[in-house]
Amino acid sequence: AIKKSIVLGTLTLLCLILSSCAAVSDTKVLYFAHSLPTSHPVHKGILDMQSILNEKSGGKLQIKVFPDGQLGSEREVLELLQIGSIAITKVSASALSNFAPEYQITVIPYLFRDDAHLWRNLEGEVGEQLLASGSEYLLRGLCFYDAGARSFYTKEKPINSPDDLTGLKVRVQNDQMSVSMANTLGASATPMAFSELYTALQQNVVDGAENNIPSFVTSNHFEVCKYYTFDEHTMIPDVVIIGTKFWDKLSDQEKNWLRAASKESVVAQKRYWKETIAEQMEMLKKNGVQFTYPNKEAFQEKSRPIMENMKKDPKMKAIIDKINAN
Ligand code: GCU
Structure with missing residues (x-):
């Protein structure tokens, strides 16, 4: 305040x-x-x-x-x-x-x-x-x-499948859809502001987060999280x-x-x-960040209810249908 x-x-x-x-x-x-x-x-x-x-x-x-x-x-x-x-x-x-x-x-x-x-x-x-x-x-x-695609990154272990997210506290952005995205994929969503995340990761308030590569790098989260998984769940x-x-x-x-x-x-x-x-990927490799390229279909399958749910609203369905058909 x-x-x-x-x-x-x-x-x-x-x-x-x-x-x-x-x-x-x-x-x-x-x-x-x-x-x-x-x-x-x-x-x-x-x-x-x-x-x-x-x-x-x-x-x-x-x-x-x-x-x-x-x-x-x-x-x-x-x-x-x-x-x-x-x-x-x-x-x-x-x-x-x-x-x-x-x-x-x-x-x-x-x-x-x-x-x-x-x-x-x-x-x-x-x-x-x-x-x-x-x-x-x-x-x-x-x-x-x-803003590219967002993927999960974690402190203790790599994420190879949605099952690996079980029990993990994952920071998401402060909105209902981001919370539901992480929870539906099996994690325990913890919404907070971006600027608070570095300390939260350091102090184990959360076990990981999700973002694009430039934000992972420029926020220095890569110093704390050594596993980055290219599941690319959203393109926000x-x-x-x-x-x-x-x-x-x-x-x-x-x-x-x-x-x-x-x-x-x-x-x-x-x-x-x-x-x-391109530059940042090189830098991350040199700094010991391990990349995982999981089977995205498992993530896609598990998160499908989110789209289905949103389609119940006719206004949202109209936009989604337009995007899918484009
Ligand atoms: C991305 C996005 C920011 C946002 C951040 C976040 O980096 O560009 O606008 O603040 O994600 O996860 O909060």
Whole structure:
């Protein structure tokens, strides 16, 4: 609570400074908060968005980036967007699913068949529908960033099959779908914020977690967890979101700059992602991390009830069917 009030106090102060700046020049600065470290390929994509926006607007519309969860967890920052304290964030679609339920479909295990299937959908009709769905909850989507596939990693033993997850406390993201994903696969799901996980792993509060390679590496979780299993249960994208409180106040030209800058930054972000993974895999091998390539069908089979369950909701079923047919 103390940390939160310091954050809010600092924010209020920053807002005051900002509004006074805006009065003396015609530069608008939008605050962009996210939870990943600066060495992360997603952060690098955000920096591209920043420079493209600067260029397009001739410096009139800028973003200032606060990485590393400095301004709060993903859930907290989304709330700050809703009340209009922060303009922009980048969160995992699963964090967003707490606010805009249609994003829950992105957390369904083995929904997307591969990279091409994922992007065909994210950059097609389904993606547009998802990005627009947040506006009702004051959270308007700008673009998706590549967040690869998530797999389990553990401290004590490799995971060769879902049976190996039995009895293991596994950290998941703070949303109902992630909890149900891990529990259905046989683990004991422990939701917590990303920034708390390193200590939780170190102190054996949890036995493992699940994430993509860049987040496993840049958070230094690989120092504690020496087993990484490529079961690739989910492909949950990252999403850049602007609060409608800020969006609605932008001029049409400012909206165009922002929309174009975010979309254009995706191209580089995807490239950073691929380059980073290749380097990081080498680094992990040198640091004694053991990779396991399990039979994914066993994981897929065991997690199937999640999709079946979600299909009971006609609105969700319509989106899932569209994805499956695409
Ligand atoms: C990914 C995602 C983050 C998220 C994290 C998590 O790294 O990019 O936005 O915070 O997973 O597991 O919490």
